[in-house]
Amino acid sequence: MSRVDTSRLIGHIVSGHGVASGRSDGSPYPAGTIAMQTPVFRQAGLDLSDCWPGTINLSFAPLELRLKDPDHCFPHLRWTDLHPPETFSFWRVDLISENGQQACGWVYRPHPETKQRHWQSSSTLELLAPRLNGVKPNSRMEIVDHRSRIALVDGVRLRSRLLECLKFRVLAAQQSFFVSTEGEQRRVWLRQAWPEALDLDDGDLEAVWSQARMLYADD
Structure with missing residues (x-):
């Protein structure tokens, strides 16, 4: 939980x-x-x-x-x-x-x-x-x-699981994933893909998105 x-x-x-x-x-x-x-x-x-x-x-x-x-x-x-x-x-x-x-x-x-x-x-x-x-x-x-x-x-667990969730999306879509989940579209996407992560605040989400970009996106 x-x-x-x-x-x-x-x-x-x-x-x-x-x-x-x-x-x-x-x-x-x-x-x-x-x-x-x-x-x-x-x-x-x-x-x-x-x-x-x-x-x-x-x-x-x-x-x-x-x-x-x-x-x-x-x-x-x-x-x-x-x-x-x-x-x-x-x-x-x-x-x-x-x-x-x-x-x-x-x-x-x-x-x-x-x-x-x-x-x-x-x-x-x-x-x-x-x-x-x-x-x-x-x-x-x-x-x-x-x-x-x-x-x-459990914010630590949520952030870790969200990063793992983003891994395969980013590897498949690369920079287009980040373009499609900018601003308000980020929470719209989460409501469909993984609503549990909506408990994270905007600062947490931005940090996880930035980490996913650094780890999984091509330069």
């Missing part, structure tokens, strides 16, 4: 950059980014006043996360003068800590295409929630999304 799609997922907590909470000595945001962003989110329509002003970082490594249909998406919000506006999405979830505490929280996702620094791994969720006691690195936490919008995929 290359995809796990369920309403309940269990990960383990990892240490973050310390920027969201303002704990990092090297952060340009000593108040913490969450405290700075909260009034902006409230103005946009999302009240996070019940959440602790920092993130819980939940890892599902080596699997990678895929999210869809957020409860809120705020495009191009300006919350600081230190870099351009960012886009943020939020998913409402229930959290259950290793010691049994339960709380309603949010998956908090600054979109990587608008984020200039402090990127998160594709295996890690950032969560906002009320303060929970006993939550520490290496402890487990369960998230419950009753709408099953969060999936885990």
Whole structure:
């Protein structure tokens, strides 16, 4: 299986950059980014006043996360003068800590295409929630999304299998294959040839296509 799609997922907590909470000595945001962003989110329509002003970082490594249909998406919000506006999405979830505490929280996702620094791994969720006691690195936490919008995929396996799938197409068609699968046509082709690979993002697909060109296409 290359995809796990369920309403309940269990990960383990990892240490973050310390920027969201303002704990990092090297952060340009000593108040913490969450405290700075909260009034902006409230103005946009999302009240996070019940959440602790920092993130819980939940890892599902080596699997990678895929999210869809957020409860809120705020495009191009300006919350600081230190870099351009960012886009943020939020998913409402229930959290259950290793010691049994339960709380309603949010998956908090600054979109990587608008984020200039402090990127998160594709295996890690950032969560906002009320303060929970006993939550520490290496402890487990369960998230419950009753709408099953969060999936885990084996990205390494998908990329490897896709490269193998492309091998015979490229050897047979050479450069004409790449011409016929440029831009939006790439996903159109995948829907017909191997829909499982649609779980990969555009950056992953471009990397696999480039590798296939290098390995299998004539100069």
